[in-house]
Amino acid sequence: MTVPKPTVEEMQERAAIDRSARYPVLFFFTSAAAWLFVATILGFFSSLKLCVPSLFDSCPFLGYGRLFPMHMIALVYGWAMQAGIGVMLWLMARLTKNELRYGTTMIVMGHLWNFIISLAVLSVWAGYGRSIPLLDFPVWVWPMMALTYALIVVWLIPMFRSRRNSYVYVSEMYLVGAAVWFPWIFVAANLLINKGASPVMGAGTDAWYISNLIYFWMGPIALAVAYYIIPKITARPIYSYPLAQAGFWILAVLAGWTGFSRYMGGPLPAWIPAVSGAASIFILLAVVATVANFLPSLKGQTKLWEYSPSLRFTVMGMLMFVVYAVLAALSSTFTFGKDLQFSHFQIGLDTLAFYGFFSMTVFGAIYFIVPRITNAEWPSGSRIRTHFWFSTYGIITMVVCMLVGGIAQGGDMAQWDRDFSTSFVNSSAYMVGRCIAWGLISFSNFAFLYQLGLMFVGKGRKTDGPTLIHSEPGAAADARAAAGLS
């Protein structure tokens, strides 16, 4: 079975939608990529601080306790949020066949968002951080963030309402979910934490927030992308719509229960982390449903994997999603979790979510979207290759080092009669790995930012053949198929 070819009118309509999305979406992507670059540099320096703790130790602005939260804020709100918003806008417009309206408002709000995130990062830098992971910024920052986000994303709802297809695409469900869930968890978490009436539940709520951000926002966006890109590029419809819906609802019902297992054994009623742990395990059902849906589409498509940057990034991102969900489930059980809790394993896991599965998938989307909205092709296939391999190796190095290092560190910590210092002396080699990993990732994203910058200023290639990872003369037909153009 193949997807019917679009007619000329449809093509023109798509082009009009792409034009309408051009400036807002490109704006969000480009500023996201700039933040990503900043975040990776901060990631590198904060890791360096763990290798050489005494480095710059008389400078207040270069301590791990400040650089690391800055890195997280830049990575999540600077990069992930903006890239995610860009993807949401374009994908929603494309799927519902609506032109994107209020582009100017969005760009204004986008500038505002960048300004607020800069404030957030700088205030942590200047020593107003609060050591609340991912919500470190001073209290007055979050209402502005919530408002700006809402003013960008509300426009998705009327678009969704006026969709012009008879049934709801799976991707649309995920997009609407992500759009409405995030403000909710963000506001709920901030209100409770800042109220400060229950200090330990405050900390618990933060853990819940991080996990919900991953499963309620990053997950849905990444899945929306995958459910769009994979069928599109392989030109095969998704295997089973009911299965996809089941996956969606499993995620929707369970995601809100996760997170507290980060503090299992902590000063919270013991049932709370236990429930969270169970939810993390049952979420694997949603993952199985997703994988079962994608595998038939991907079977025998190694050639497309060779050529298409979008497919390659997206599939790699989905692979990491699976790994993330499995590891998160494992570490939320007492059996594995008690030694891994608070070890490098945790940070490996968080990074796997933020960079591994979310970012890789979204890169796939960006490689797909930007040529369409700018009407030009990526300048260089080999730079895409650099981006892919350095990112992939970088994130794999990072995650493997952190996971193995975490297990080693956790094992050392479990030996309670040995000196505590063994745990960080023995895991120091893995810290070097973490540094190298961020170095690789930084480098890869420099390549990405550079390309995107060229596209932004209109220096893309103006030919009709798409840029592929490998270009072979005479393979144009394959190439067009790989880019989803045929």
Place this chain on the structure above:
Amino acid sequence: MALGVAFAIPWLLLVLVPYISLAKLEPVAYAEDELPDGGMTQYPDKNLLRHGASDYGRDIYASEGCAYCHTQMVRPTYAGPDMWRPGWGGREDDGFARETRPQDYVTEKYAPLGYQRIGPDLANVGNRITDRALMHEHLYNPKGIDRNSGMPAYKHLYKDSPFGKGYEPTEKAEALVDYLLSLKKDQPLPAVVATGG
């Protein structure tokens, strides 16, 4: 819409209800026969802020991001070996070692349970390090205490002494040390609390 319900149920049951019930925790008075030394009559004690630590010290702790390397939560034995580690669970010698409980954090607005354990747990550091000068030394020059220390020095909280050698703590360092010295989550539990009643 169903999306809202999917979100609202866990939020209500998992977050809001426990939040409110924990926010309402009342101090528990000791029974007649279990009154500990030191004039404490209830748990948590009214004077939890021993050593006169102020919010300022806690803010420094938060803004320097100490919590990204240090936890402040001692897990019960079924969830990890924290309490066996000498000094982590409080004063073992007096039989007070125990896991941390929600009431131990009533002086904070946000419990700094922590993100990672690159350094040791600090829930009871006030029992392990009782000497003020030593605590300062730990912040100014941790390598002087343990050559392998992975703890970064916080020299910017100190001024070089005008008399040549040594260093002088700033106001911030003093507040931070006050806070650290006050960290003792080992108040003996009244029997009703300990048995979960």
